[in-house]
Amino acid sequence: MSEDSVPGGLHLWLVPTPVGNLGDITLRAVEVLRQADAVACEDTRRTAALLTHLGLSRPLVRLDAHTMGRAEGVLSQYPRLAYVSDAGSPGISDPGSELVQLAVQLGGRVEALPGATALIPALVLSGLNTARFTFEGFLPRSGRERRERLSAVAQRAETSVLYESPHRLHATLQELAAACGEGRAASVTRELSKKFEETVRGPLKELAHHFEAGVRGEIVVVVAGKASDEQLPGETKPDYAQLAAGWAAEGKEAREIRALLQAQGLRKNDAYQLALAATGSASKPQVPAEEL
Incomplete structure (x- = not known):
């Protein structure tokens, strides 16, 4: 999309800033900060220190959770606006997502630059x-x-x-x-x-x-995620053998019972053995679990 096709030239950049090491700023981020009409941020003091480090001087405006209500006026005054959070990629765990929604509603162009994140x-x-x-x-x-x-x-x-x-x-x-x-x-x-x-x-x-x-x-x-056979504190394990016997009594085949037991969190091979036992197939020539 060309700049001319954006109503009123509204253009919002979400610019990641270093989470620690100032060397993590990207060349593109520096260029956008240099070209923007203003830089909106959560903390003007922290952002001023970053801009000073980069040798940049831009108007700063505070847009945080308490001041986001004035965002439309800020976009009207500074239609080419760069937005930064205190550290990392804006729009995650900060009010940047609200600013994006507003810019989209106003028909503006929004760009999220890749960069630093924790x-x-x-x-x-x-x-x-x-x-x-x-x-x-x-x-x-x-x-x-x-x-x-x-x-x-x-x-x-x-x-x-x-x-x-x-x-x-x-x-x-x-x-x-x-x-x-x-x-x-x-x-x-x-x-x-x-x-x-x-x-x-x-x-x-x-x-x-x-x-x-x-x-x-x-x-x-x-x-880490929960393992399929992991029991959480206070959690009661199902009686898998009883479940398998009940399903067998209903006429379900070993293949169905194995799948149902797996859905209850039982490991594949254990479900396979219980399904065979419940359907009376344990004494018959066994089919590999992967084929059951």
Whole structure:
């Protein structure tokens, strides 16, 4: 889309800023910050320091969770606007997504530049499964919604990634251990790309103990997904043999019973053996589990 085709020339750039090491700023980010009419940000002091480091001087306007209501006026005054968060890629765990929605509604052009983020490096550093993951952001502070999100993390088969503040880290790790089980694998990464960068890996119980005395810095917690045969605290395992016998009594074949048992969380080979036993097929020539 050419600039001429954008009504009023409205153009919003989401510009990632370093999460620690100022050398992580991209050349394209610097160029956009230089060309923008103004730079909108969460904290004008932090952004002013970054611009000074880059040798840039641009008008700064505060747009955070408390001032986003004036965003339309800001876009009208500065139609070529760059938006940055305090650190990392804007639009994640900050009000940047609201600004994007507004710019789209006004018919503007929106570009999100690739760049620094804490999410992906911490996930990779965890050593846990990265094929599928869910980003939780910051958990709710308290109440039913927090309990529901903790339960979702505990039940989820894929890896979960959370942001947390230093003063709440220990309590959150304790709650995660209570929800997921003390032995669930996890990692805590803090101070990414800074001098005291640290990643600690281990069971949730050990991590909670390790960070009991408190810690500083921006923090990412990564929690392993629930194994198919894992039993959560307070969770009662189904009586798989009884289930298999009941389905066999209904006339279901071994193949169906095996699939139903797997859906209940039983491992494939165990489900196969129970299905054979329930249907009286155990004494017959056995078909490999993968063919059943």
